[in-house]
Amino acid sequence: MRMDPTSPYAVDFTIDVEREDRLIVIRVTGVPSPEDVGWIAEEVRATILTLGAEAGQHRTLYDARGVHVLPQATADFVLKNFADTELTHWAHRLAFVASTMLTRLQIRRIVEVRPGAMLFDDVEAARAWLLGRD
Numbered sequence: 459m460r461m462d463p464t465s466p467y468a469v470d471f472t473i474d475v476e477r478e479d480r481l482i483v484i485r486v487t488g489v490p491s492p493e494d495v496g497w498i499a500e501e502v503r504a505t506i507l508t509l510g511a512e513a514g515q516h517r518t519l520y521d522a523r524g525v526h527v528l529p530q531a532t533a534d535f536v537l538k539n540f541a542d543t544e545l546t547h548w549a550h551r552l553a554f555v556a557s558t559m560l561t562r563l564q565i566r567r568i569v570e571v572r573p574g575a576m577l578f579d580d581v582e583a584a585r586a587w588l589l590g591r592d
Contacts, residue, residue, distance in 0.1 A: 469489065471486045477509075479589055481589065482505055483519045483521065484502060484518065484520050484521065486524060486525055489526070492531050492532050494532075495535055514549075515550050517550055517552070517589070518552050519553045519555070519584055519585065520555070522554060522556045523555055528561060533567070537568055551588050553585075553588050554568070554584075555580060555584050565577050
């Protein structure tokens with residue numbers, strides 16, 4: 459998804475499903491606005507629903523290495539949504555990968571409130587944890 463280049467926000471994302479591993483991989487780059495995050499979340503939810511009965515038993519990897527900072531309004535919106543454990547179709551395990559110190563600090567707040575979530579430095583370590591035994 460591409461946003462208006464004149465906006466202070468610009469984001470691209472992809473969502474891939476590895477059905478045999480019940481793994482959903484979301485790659486996000488740019489500077490997402492709260493609205494962008496809302497749209498991405500809706501796309502992720504729609505993808506989760508394609509898993510049928512395995513929805514809720516899946517694992518999700520958020521590769522945010524291309525996000526260098528979350529604007530404060532976006533960080534607050536993301537934190538609120540991930541902290542709401544009443545939402546359905548949560549991943550069994552949730553891994554985040556971030557490369558900048560600021561993004562890592564912002565994501566660490568999510569990990570602190572979301573059971574089953576971890577923050578990693580690299581995708582390989584995140585995948586190993588996600589696909590490891592419970």
